[in-house]
Amino acid sequence: MDIKNITLAQHLDNLKIDSDLKIIINIISKTCYEISEVVRVSRINSLVGKTGKINVQGEQVEKLDQFSNDLLIKNLSDSGKVFLMGSEEIESVIIPSPNNQEAEYVVVFDPLDGSSNIDVSVTIGTIFGIYKKINNDQNDESNLLQKGKDAIVAGYTVYGSSSDMCVSMSEDTSIFSFDANGIPFLTIKNISHGNEKIYSINESKWNNLSDKDKRWLKSLKSGENGNYTSRYVGSLVADFHRNLIKGGIFSYPTDSKTGLGKLRLIYECNPLSLIAKNTNGFASDGEKNILNIKPDNLHQRVGFYVGNNAEMYIYENT
Numbered sequence: 001m002d003i004k005n006i007t008l009a010q011h012l013d014n015l016k017i018d019s020d021l022k023i024i025i026n027i028i029s030k031t032c033y034e035i036s037e038v039v040r041v042s043r044i045n046s047l048v049g050k051t052g053k054i055n056v057q058g059e060q061v062e063k064l065d066q067f068s069n070d071l072l073i074k075n076l077s078d079s080g081k082v083f084l085m086g087s088e089e090i091e092s093v094i095i096p097s098p099n100n101q102e103a104e105y106v107v108v109f110d111p112l113d114g115s116s117n118i119d120v121s122v123t124i125g126t127i128f129g130i131y132k133k134i135n136n137d138q139n140d141e142s143n144l145l146q147k148g149k150d151a152i153v154a155g156y157t158v159y160g161s162s163s164d165m166c167v168s169m170s171e172d173t174s175i176f177s178f179d180a181n182g183i184p185f186l187t188i189k190n191i192s193h194g195n196e197k198i199y200s201i202n203e204s205k206w207n208n209l210s211d212k213d214k215r216w217l218k219s220l221k222s223g224e225n226g227n228y229t230s231r232y233v234g235s236l237v238a239d240f241h242r243n244l245i246k247g248g249i250f251s252y253p254t255d256s257k258t259g260l261g262k263l264r265l266i267y268e269c270n271p272l273s274l275i276a277k278n279t280n281g282f283a284s285d286g287e288k289n290i291l292n293i294k295p296d297n298l299h300q301r302v303g304f305y306v307g308n309n310a311e312m313y314i315y316e317n318t
Contacts, residue, residue: 003189008165011186029071032165101136123238128154149195202234210254213253219314250306272292
């Protein structure tokens with residue numbers, strides 16, 4: 001059968017995962033399509049701009065951020081298959097309503113990554129990870145404070161020239177494209193990181209880079225490791241998606257002056273790091289494997305480097 005005739009639901013049926021997990025992935029898929037349709041007409045429907053609220057990160061909340069967050073929480077809650085949720089937009093653990101304390105799975109997500117690009121129609125997206133609960137206490141943050149390596153499924157959806165969803169687990173990482181009816185069809189099967197030489201970093205932060213990061217960037221520009229192209233969208237999910245398909249490395253280093261990272265370990269870095277691991281790639285905070293970091297709080301930020309193995313090797317040995 002032509003892979004383009006295979007839907008996400010059919011694809012999941014061919015994998016050895018339990019029925020509840022399939023339901024959760026399919027619900028995330030349907031929710032992402034709903035978000036993509038709202039994004040497409042957001043300016044017409046006055047959904048571009050700020051809500052006037054400040055989120056736990058101290059950032060102004062975009063209207064589409066809030067819409068996407070609320071929709072994911074509602075749809076995952078209604079499934080009855082989710083024990084707990086965590087969102088980049090919410091300070092504490094999210095207990096589903098209606099609640100099923102017998103559910104086995106924990107879902108974490110960045111509901112709308114790249115939201116600073118909403119008002120200029122640049123690609124944005126949704127990032128998620130799925131874990132098994134570790135105990136039955138819905139007030140225990142440790143259910144969300146799991147290492148990235150313990151995630152069962154990771155994925156994202158990009159809302160750009162097409163709406164594409166990546167679903168990754170140890171057995172398979174594939175990409176699905178939504179048709180006009182919201183059905184995700186398999187378009188790239190068993191993807192592996194590309195091998196083009198692309199680096200993605202905000203070079204305006206040069207003065208805040210470490211000496212190692214400066215040496216690394218200079219080496220890429222010098223041609224000593226090959227001829228590189230610089231591509232930086234400013235939406236993590238968009239930059240990662242491009243580099244996954246084409247190749248390269250994305251970096252948002254820790255600020256050398258403050259010692260602080262920008263990206264969220266649980267909601268952004270861990271899911272994308274697991275995808276990288278499953279597709280011949282690797283992710284680091286500059287020193288440690290991202291997937292081995294035990295989160296110390298729900299909104300921990302870290303430095304982030306992710307790409308194919310060859311590019312990560314160059315960085316680590318600079």
